[in-house]
């Protein structure tokens with residue numbers, strides 16, 4: 001099963017195709033199916049860079065949010081189903097200096 005398919009299964013997530021980041025706020029990891037989200041794959045051939053990628057993405061998010069408030073005012077964006085998941089159009093985000 002593709003990683004994207006797992007994330008979009010209605011049996012794993014209500015309104016699976018909608019962008020609801022709050023869905024990840026459940027208090028216990030056991031509230032989610034173990035394979036509901038496997039962006040780095042699973043098993044012997046899973047991504048070797050997972051720890052590095054997660055660390056870099058966390059640091060990037062922290063550094064950006066320390067410096068800027070982000071705003072988005074440009075309507076819904078949908079995912080494409082191509083080789084990699086990406087937005088169906090350019091995303092315009094306004095970076096507002098926190099200082």
Ligand code: HEM
Pocket residue numbers: 003039040041042043044045046047048049050052053
């Ligand atoms: C957001 C970032 C990344 C995502 C979502 C991602 C995702 C994936 C996925 C889905 C696979 C295939 C797993 C499978 O076949 O089951 C993979 C393989 C792999 N990734 Fe990543 N990856 C990311 C970043 C990185 C980075 C930063 C590195 C190295 C520094 C890396 C190195 C590798 C390698 C070497 C494999 C092949 C593993 C194998 O075939 O044994 N990846 N990655």
